[in-house]
Amino acid sequence: MASNIRVPQQERSIEKKNKIIQAGYELFSEVGYYGTNTVEIAKRAGVSTGIVYGYFEDKRDILICVLEIYIDKVYKPLAHIIDHSPQPVDLYRLALSVIDKTIELHEQNAKLHNTLHSLATTDEAVNAQFISLENKITEQMSKQLLKIGIKTDNITEKVHLAMNIVQSFAHETVFDSHSYIDYEQMKKIVCNILVELFK
Amino acid sequence: MASNIRVPQQERSIEKKNKIIQAGYELFSEVGYYGTNTVEIAKRAGVSTGIVYGYFEDKRDILICVLEIYIDKVYKPLAHIIDHSPQPVDLYRLALSVIDKTIELHEQNAKLHNTLHSLATTDEAVNAQFISLENKITEQMSKQLLKIGIKTDNITEKVHLAMNIVQSFAHETVFDSHSYIDYEQMKKIVCNILVELFK
Amino acid sequence: MASNIRVPQQERSIEKKNKIIQAGYELFSEVGYYGTNTVEIAKRAGVSTGIVYGYFEDKRDILICVLEIYIDKVYKPLAHIIDHSPQPVDLYRLALSVIDKTIELHEQNAKLHNTLHSLATTDEAVNAQFISLENKITEQMSKQLLKIGIKTDNITEKVHLAMNIVQSFAHETVFDSHSYIDYEQMKKIVCNILVELFK
Amino acid sequence: MASNIRVPQQERSIEKKNKIIQAGYELFSEVGYYGTNTVEIAKRAGVSTGIVYGYFEDKRDILICVLEIYIDKVYKPLAHIIDHSPQPVDLYRLALSVIDKTIELHEQNAKLHNTLHSLATTDEAVNAQFISLENKITEQMSKQLLKIGIKTDNITEKVHLAMNIVQSFAHETVFDSHSYIDYEQMKKIVCNILVELFK
């Protein structure tokens, strides 16, 4: 069947589409993909159930769009921090800022993060979207780091790795709460790893 | 109402319970938790639908058990590697072994890994189980590292962190396949981080 | 979670809701509450399974509504008889009319009557609904009796009792068919009791 | 299929059968017929699930037997009261005793009473059993009343009616609890009806 999905050109339509994505973003974050139903998305977005299928092929299609704004919400603030870090760069300080911001972001987005990753495993399209968007981010970040004077070999690999480590730590902090872990101490260790990585 | 779940004591019953867990393990891995239904689990386990509820409280209860064997499958081989690493310890070599093993394990378990992490976000019981099992593992690993002569401050934090980093890298390698990343190079960087961490 | 039950305002919706109640009424009457399933109710009402849950919270909720119309069907005709009894009131004649009508009604509703009473025993909400609706009826009947000139002490108690006796007798007549009972004779006795009660 | 139901002749078997009936009696009383499952009955009776089907054809068959002991439990105490009422008979006093006893019995058996009546509506065999046992009781009671010197025409009809009225009032008292009803007053009215009936 040919796609009947409208590409909204009028402003009001774009606005409505965004409202749906925002509602999806919120609900997927709060109760996960399978905990959310389309009626609820529509209700939260202030539109009718039917029209959702005017803008999106199916529920998964909403997820794909949510994924886009998720990546934005998570990585843009980090890019901003890197871009605006005072010169000359104090790597340790920068690492700390990035980590703290990531934790803050993770507190809001952790559920969605996991939901997305889980679906990426099952759903090829979600996975592809994930990868392609991560690509862009890594590239951007690498450039930014160069711009602020951080020069090192294997910059892409290191950026990627650094992002993963920080994500991982943030998740640990926000979620797992192992009582025997001293998270402040752990944070310092992470900072040192990052410093070592980019010095 | 009191739980009517049988605690199987006879060998044949335990075997049957394990068959169901194994079926759950496979199906959750292949198509995720929500992509699996109980009839399918029963069919794959070679039992009737009804008896599943003789051994488990509900579908989620199966997941909890799958989680346990997942943790075992993922961490036990690593414990083995650490225990059997030749003395005196070559940290870089050990790191390499651990990473390679983790990748190998992740190739089999990555989907389940994400499924479980995603559900941990939504489901408090799953999360609790996850945390408690991780606790045990971290403790064990720390002891093992001490036994093979690795002494450092903040050992628990570092072990935890190291596990996360390796996991993260393994996931990256198995899944994301960003074309511009040189994973061999990345692996070396990870190894160096680990060496730095425990030296 | 807030109730998602629609309160149908449009005529067509109300009609549909009533169709479901009517289907429930018929099926509960024919085969009891537990002998009826929701698919069957939907089929009989000419709607889909799903929409039943658009109008009712669950199967029991249908029962509650059926209870309402049951009470109406059983008591309204009696109220009508009392209201339209020729003046001056011939108590014996009135009693006879009420009894005959009750028998007639019971012939149609006896099964449901028992089903409802049985569930009231188990289900607090059903019981509450039963009581509250009976309250209204008793009050109404008492007023009507006063209006047609029947004055006595303890009117509420007597009305209640009278209703129970007549119900009981009607049930006896319709259902139990004890061969050795002369129901015509019994009817006269009941009439005399009622006359004695309100004279 | 030919009936494989054993007619237990050995004492131990009879005892076991009775235990099952007793368990059924209790559970049907507590949570109704549909709220009880056979596993629970077996457990309460201290026997295995399987053997239940050695003594009874199916779950309903248990109910039939429960019905028998129910009738005994409810009517025997009443017969006893009538038999042992002091001579010469004070009808009002006797009525009062019967009513109070019925209330007491109803407090224990009301749920079962309704359950049984409800099933009688749907199930011909249950209904037949009900009728046949009621027959016996009515006959007995009539004889007893004669024996203690109560002579009246239409004795059977009146006994039946009286039983119904008392039952009905007991139910009212135990269950419905309409706040505006003065049950003590109502009881007196019922007594007077009974006196009037048999004087």
Add this chain to the structure above:
DNA sequence: AATGAATGAGCCTTCATTCAT
């Protein structure tokens, strides 16, 4: 473009009954 009532396949779970031991 929009509505929201309607659809119906599919899911989790229960339980009367059977059967291998």
Add this chain to the structure above:
DNA sequence: AATGAATGAAGGCTCATTCAT
């Protein structure tokens, strides 16, 4: 006679998607 694990049909309910308006 007895056990209790096992069966599998059936039931209540949800929800992605469609459709009449």
